[in-house]
Amino acid sequence: MKFEAVTIKDIAKALGLSTSTVSRALRDSYEISPETKQAVLEYARQINYRPNPIALSLKEKRSRSIGVVVSEIANSFFSQAINGIESIAYTKGYHVIITQSLESYEREVMNMQFLSSRSVDGCLISVSSETNDFTHLSDLYQRGLPIVCFDRVVEDIACHKVSVDNVQGAYDATSHLIRSGFRRIAFVANAEVLSITRERQAGYRKALEDHGLSFDPSIVQYCTHGGMRLEEVETAVQGLLQQPLRPDAVFASSDKLTTNCMRYFRKEKIRVPEDMGVIGFSNLDLTDLLAPPLSVVRQPAYEMGRLAAELLIRVIESKKPETAFEKRVLPAELLVRESSLKGKR
Amino acid sequence: MKFEAVTIKDIAKALGLSTSTVSRALRDSYEISPETKQAVLEYARQINYRPNPIALSLKEKRSRSIGVVVSEIANSFFSQAINGIESIAYTKGYHVIITQSLESYEREVMNMQFLSSRSVDGCLISVSSETNDFTHLSDLYQRGLPIVCFDRVVEDIACHKVSVDNVQGAYDATSHLIRSGFRRIAFVANAEVLSITRERQAGYRKALEDHGLSFDPSIVQYCTHGGMRLEEVETAVQGLLQQPLRPDAVFASSDKLTTNCMRYFRKEKIRVPEDMGVIGFSNLDLTDLLAPPLSVVRQPAYEMGRLAAELLIRVIESKKPETAFEKRVLPAELLVRESSLKGKR
DNA sequence: TTGTACGCGTTATCAC
């Protein structure tokens, strides 16, 4: 099947005009007579003419669309961020093309390739947990493709960055567990290479030390696939439970990690929070309905998306290449519920 | 900023060849000498040449990409379906462009317009809950754009359709509630115009009648925005609770409707399932962790996505326009947990 | 074996 669209040529032929006249009439140029304009506009409306953006892209080397690469759209943080991105993009006249890497480096590269070659005007990216080579980004960036990193930020690239205050968020969560009476707090994290992992670990560690507890690497577990696979989390948690000094609480670094920990504890009849305190980074809007209600560190995902999109569009529309780059860090919010309250219930 | 890509021209100039020679060499044409080929390929690799898909699209009027329009990517059913779509698309060499309507008719039209004009080769769509005029689809369809409907299906359009057996799923859910001892079962539904709403209501009604209960329109509530807004669901549930004969169970028609009902019941201290049985269509993978664990009708979202994508690509790649259209209906799965078991706990 | 010319849809430039 082939989709045949109406072109400027069809209008020109039908009205006995040249294509350039039609083009100008459609663009409401001052040098076209009112009658011609009228006729062209009328006919164009009739046959439902739409300019072909492909041709425009080819000519103008811009498409008024921006690309987004996230690890997983089913992740509530990312779907909220995307809503923020779209809200800005649409008011500024840009379309948004969403792609997901599913935490695969290969797919991330493929998506970036696809987007840049489809001549999006810029890209918003949160890298996959597998990615530790960033040449696909820096290459495109150096060739002039505007890029803004958000959430999972890449330090090596000179571009605007939007993230949440992971250090503070992790610090608050860990401190809260300590104040709540937990003493041996494990950390279940994303892939070790990710910025968010390093930052959250730093906050976790600082909280321990500020409260006179020692940091113990044997109760830190990394999940390379970001918890996308249940087995991965099970293995991690089993590793923790087998420690001679068993942890009494878990601080988890993402949605999937947190909920899969909960799932494992339920399966193994480990009571939360009596036997095991739980808190985690999560943007799920269901955490209040869980058993027990889950304490979370919540990121301002929608705001982060808006901010990232604003920065990107600013870069796209700026005449001269920017030299100074902002790193915007938004605050995370601690929502305390039952899962992290010792002795409650 | 402007993104400058390497073109065939650059290679031609650098090697002192014509563009056509370069083009042929790149496509490994038999009429090019091995040495020239070698040189071109080598140089192209060096400067990281990529053919410009925009130019190709303009020329060939196809892009090897397909568009997807769903109401909301944050909806687990749709994100799972999209994963299925992508799994097929990538193996067949197509890219996927994801867009969401957020249940807005205007945005749905805009998205379809965008996709078709960016010359996607075809579209997969699940219509928004606001949509009851389908001319934007039938217009594009008649002009030759391959379209496959999934989940929320449009009867008026002659195209392949993939859906779940909504009648059976609703019948099973309702029958289960009845067998479990509930007698006055309310139905909280999506917008009335949607195919899924009509079908689920039919199943609900048939189950009531088969078990000797009468259908009572006063305990059926429609939510135009599909439960995207909490107030909407609250209003609906309040409407139900104010009935002289108060319902003792709720059958909800989607993820958001089900969880927002649960949220309302919790807020109002209505115990589930003791005071109110609950079951709903949902593809959330967290329903087992809720309090109480939620009984659901689960759709084979991933499979539906795969099937829809397969059908679409078949249409795209078929030489002659298809005349016979399939309507594929997949079975839904009933997962019984605590929320629908009377007297348990 | 390689080069020239054309067309995809559009707009900018120059000519009339």
Added chain:
DNA sequence: GTGATAACGCGTACAA
């Protein structure tokens, strides 16, 4: 006020 032409990047029919 309007028309012809070139250009964006690519592939291919035709010419050499």
